[in-house]
Every structure is written in C-alpha cells, then in structure tokens.
Amino acid sequence: MPQNTGVSQAKGQPRDELTVRDERTGKVYTIPIKDNTVQATAFKKIAAPLKAGERPENETQRGLRVADKGFLNTAVITSEITYIDGEAGVLRYRGYPVEQLAEHSNFLEVAYLLIYGSLPTRPEYDLFEHEVMTHSIAHVDAEGLFKSFRYDAHPMAILSSAFSALGSFYEEANPSLRGQNLFTKSDPASLANMDKQIYRLIGKATTFAAMAYRVRQGRSFVTPPTGLGYTASFLYQMDQLSEQDYVPSPTLARALDILFILHADHELNASTTTVLQTGSSLVDPYSAVAAGVASLYGPLHGGANEAVIRMLVSIGHPKNVPAFIESVKKREKVLSGFGHRVYKTSDPRSFIIRKVADEVFKETGKDELLETAMALHDAAMADEYFTSRKLAPNVDFWSGLIYRAMGFPMDFFPVLFVVPRVVGWLAHWRQMMLQPGGVKIWRPRQVYVGSGRRDYVPIDERKEEPSRDPKSKPTAVPHSGQSKRTHLAQFKGKAKL
Numbered sequence: 001m002p003q004n005t006g007v008s009q010a011k012g013q014p015r016d017e018l019t020v021r022d023e024r025t026g027k028v029y030t031i032p033i034k035d036n037t038v039q040a041t042a043f044k045k046i047a048a049p050l051k052a053g054e055r056p057e058n059e060t061q062r063g064l065r066v067a068d069k070g071f072l073n074t075a076v077i078t079s080e081i082t083y084i085d086g087e088a089g090v091l092r093y094r095g096y097p098v099e100q101l102a103e104h105s106n107f108l109e110v111a112y113l114l115i116y117g118s119l120p121t122r123p124e125y126d127l128f129e130h131e132v133m134t135h136s137i138a139h140v141d142a143e144g145l146f147k148s149f150r151y152d153a154h155p156m157a158i159l160s161s162a163f164s165a166l167g168s169f170y171e172e173a174n175p176s177l178r179g180q181n182l183f184t185k186s187d188p189a190s191l192a193n194m195d196k197q198i199y200r201l202i203g204k205a206t207t208f209a210a211m212a213y214r215v216r217q218g219r220s221f222v223t224p225p226t227g228l229g230y231t232a233s234f235l236y237q238m239d240q241l242s243e244q245d246y247v248p249s250p251t252l253a254r255a256l257d258i259l260f261i262l263h264a265d266h267e268l269n270a271s272t273t274t275v276l277q278t279g280s281s282l283v284d285p286y287s288a289v290a291a292g293v294a295s296l297y298g299p300l301h302g303g304a305n306e307a308v309i310r311m312l313v314s315i316g317h318p319k320n321v322p323a324f325i326e327s328v329k330k331r332e333k334v335l336s337g338f339g340h341r342v343y344k345t346s347d348p349r350s351f352i353i354r355k356v357a358d359e360v361f362k363e364t365g366k367d368e369l370l371e372t373a374m375a376l377h378d379a380a381m382a383d384e385y386f387t388s389r390k391l392a393p394n395v396d397f398w399s400g401l402i403y404r405a406m407g408f409p410m411d412f413f414p415v416l417f418v419v420p421r422v423v424g425w426l427a428h429w430r431q432m433m434l435q436p437g438g439v440k441i442w443r444p445r446q447v448y449v450g451s452g453r454r455d456y457v458p459i460d461e462r463k464e465e466p467s468r469d470p471k472s473k474p475t476a477v478p479h480s481g482q483s484k485r486t487h488l489a490q491f492k493g494k495a496k497l
Helices: 040-045 098-104 107-116 122-134 140-147 155-169 188-217 230-239 250-263 270-279 285-296 304-315 318-329 348-364 370-381 395-405 410-433 481-488
Strands: 017-021 028-032 082-085 090-093
Touching (some): 090 348, 098 348, 107 230, 122 188, 188 285, 250 348, 250 410, 285 410, 304 318, 304 410, 395 410
Antiparallel strands (some): 017 028
C-alpha cells in the first residue's frame, strides 16, 4: 500500500492522541499523548499473529517493541532538574540560564539549586556549605586504599574504587542492610539520612580527587583546610606542601568554580543514566556514584577534552591546520571538541568558557597550543563542510586548554569532570528516590536476532565451521618472558593449563 506522506487535519478539535493503524491486522489503536510523549508500553497492545515462517523469537503475538539504539529518542524518567534545547543552544538548571549562574553564582550555590530545586537563602546556603565542607575530611583508613595503588595508576581507576569503598564505611546508607525503602520513604528521618550522604559525597569528591593526584606525586595527603571555598580548598589539598598561610590563586579558584558550574549537570548523559540505572536497584548512593565514575571514564564521555589536547599536539603548529582539516574531511583524522550529541547549533557553555580561558591565560601565560587551537577554530568556522554539519566548538574544546594552562596532567582531566558531576548525579538520584509511585528497576528490552533452538552436541562430535566469523572465537595471546618459559617447562598438572 503506498504511504501517505502528507499530514491530514482531523475534523473537530485537536486531541492529544496518536492514532495508529496496524496494516498487519487492520486494527486501529489510540495512544494518549502527554507532555509531547507517548508511553512505549502502549505499543505492547499492538500485536499480530506470527506469519508463516516467522521466527518465534520475534514474539510478534506479544506486541510491538520500540527499538532505540543509543537512546536517541527515549525518555526514561520525568525530571524537573535540567532543560536543554539543542536546536537553540539553551541550557538551564531548574529554569535558570547557565550563563546567569556562571556569572553571578558559585558552585555550591548551584549544587544546592540542582539538588533541592531553588536558590538558597543566606541561612540555607550557610548550612549547606558548612555541612559539605565539614564532611570533606576522609576517614584515615581511606589513606591505605589510595596508597595501595601503583604509582602510575590512572586517577579515574583510583577514584571509582574509592567511591565504591566509601560505601562500606557507612552502614546507615545501605538499603541492603537497612531496608530497601531507606531512601524512598520521604519521611524526615529518611530525608535527613539522604542529605547526610549527599554532604559526604560532595565534600569528599574534592578530597578524593586531590588524594588521587597526590598519591601519584609521591606526596603525603593534606587535610581539607578551614576558611577556604570549595574550589580553593580543592587546589589547596592538591598543591600545599610546607608553605605557611598557603592560599591558592583566586583567579584559578574562580575559573575552576565556573568550570564546575558548567559541568555540574547535563540532563541524562551517559554517566547520569548509569547512576540512575544502577540506583534503580536501590543500591547505596556510593556504589551508584562509583558506577557513574566508571561510565565517565570512557573516551566518548569524560575523555573528550583530553582528546582535544592530543589532537592539538598532533597538529603541532597553526600552519599544519589546513592539512589537518582536509584529513578530517577525508575521514582520515578525527576532529575533537566540535559538535555535540545534543546541541545542533552551538554549545552555550563554550561562550562562557572562552571568557574563562582569557582570564586564566592572563595569569598563567598563553598555552603554546592556543594559537593552533585558534587557527583550527577559525578554519573550521569558515568552512562550509563543518558549518553545514553544525560542528561548532563545544565545552571540551576550551576546557582542555584551561586545565593544561593550570598545570593539570591530561589524564587528570576526567577527574575534573567527575568532581562537579557528582552533584548532578546526586540531584537525579535523589529525584528518582523521591518520585511518586516509588522506584522501578530499569530493565530494558532487547531485539533478539540470535540462533533459534539448538540441541547440545558432545565436544568430540563437533566440527569447526571453515567460514566462522573471527569475532566468534577466542584469540590466542602471544606469550613471552616468564610465561613463555613456563609453557616450555615440564611440571605436574601442566596438561590442565
């Protein structure tokens, strides 16, 4: 039947409904639309008999499934926290434009806003700041955990392990030990318990990050100081040695504060979704945050600004930019720091961060890669190939340059992403714990395309398939050194290795 690609206007008043006709059966279904959203479960009612020869694994008679690889258009939760309009380049926290917050607010005030829904009064802010900073001190036993890592361990591996281990310190925070409704009851005791874990996680995020930094430097750990703000305290914990009355640069502390605001939340990104997926099993918040760290560790997420620096280093000099641009067009090279999965115009955070970069460079001196970055920026923005694909610089393009100018090693960049994003994770986790109707475990469906039923064949009767896909069998590992010599040696039980 030819498809009608036009849009017909129904007679009468418009209704918030979607009418679906199943051409397999001739049945018509009406699906309600609320907040411009349809329920995926409504499509389970659209069922049909199996066709002749159709695989039973399709489960056609049990209703339609909705496929969405990569969650391109799937809403899994209702939220009041962050709004993004990717077409218009808009980012708002609880309704407030991120540009206003970056200019007028500070990170802990934004943290309060994201978690509790409104900007705090002075007494509310003072209480929140006091609790967060008070809970920044780590248990002495945590030092042993950090010292157990190799000197060259990646700081993200250290951080994910530390957050996971932290949950073992606080039995009162574990629903597996104190009851699965520990954080979902919404009574005063439950809310107070939840708040305490939030204070601990935000407070210890900078402490753990600084410990991960210092353990790789071979330095002893520093107790969080009193009298400094959140980011200044973080810089103090990383850098203070034996200096008296040590105070980090206010310019760098403020720059880091703004960067933390810009990275605090970004709706349901990969790591936030991971935290919620993990949290939906009602695990403790420390384990959920550790899972978020692991997700953010990936180069497609938290490693993007590091990839920008590596790209600029590989380009080397502004004169090499035209050749690099041509290589990108031929798909021989990858352009990092441009474009975004959500933003189809420009990343609103990139304009703010560009101003921050100017202030940092005034104090630290210009990074040697800045001229190359500017040449690449100008060339890409003047090239129709990139502008037609809406590939504008994003927040990662500039943040990597700022972190490098501030003296952070490249593999520490994702840690500087984790510290503020802990706030966003906790805001979404808290919202899910308190949502009406309780928490349902997240259990997505799959589209099974594997083998149908097969019967077991004894190992000696099996025949190797000559055209078997190399991906469907293991690869032998080349052995050298002690492992190779052991394979050549004779010893009892060798045949079982």
